[in-house]
Amino acid sequence: MRKIILIPLLFLFYLVSGQTDWKLNVDKNLIKVYTRDSEITNYKAFRAITTINSDILSVKKVMLNFSDYYKWNYECIKSEVLKNEADSVKVIYTVTQSPWPVKNRDAVVKYRINQTENMLFISFWLVSGYISENTECVRMKALTGYWKIVKIAPDRTQIEFEASFDPGGNIPDELINRGISYTPYQTMINLRKMF
16 A cells, blocks of 8 residues: 555655746746756757737647748747658757857757647657758757646647757857756747737
């Protein structure tokens, strides 16, 4: 009996302790952005959360249109579907604009889609292959994260966006970490404008 009780308690402790190391960096315009040390890179990980005044079906339609990510994903200037591996798995090529004199970044990213009537969960991670490296860009070294979209009312949807990354190249960690909250914040601003 003790083992049955102990396992759920340990899992609950893991969930709670994993959430305590997030630091709130931005809280404005109904958007919160948290950061913490990344487990996969020297750069900070981020988590952004907002609520949109729209039904979940409309939000799903925008989120699942991978070819149009560039319309709202901050500094993304190209998003192209390279392969539909299944209805729930897509491979996407993106190019992200960087300020001069830094080269733009590109990435080949695999997205796995899980959804129910009231929830959409899109996990993503960097993959190799599918397209040769673009000499005008620096290929990202690491990227992993997720989008979690949840219906909270008939016309209200919560969106959570979390990611860890390494942009590649020789950008100082300190420089990236100083502005780490801006990209997810602007992405949420742009996404909210879609509704």
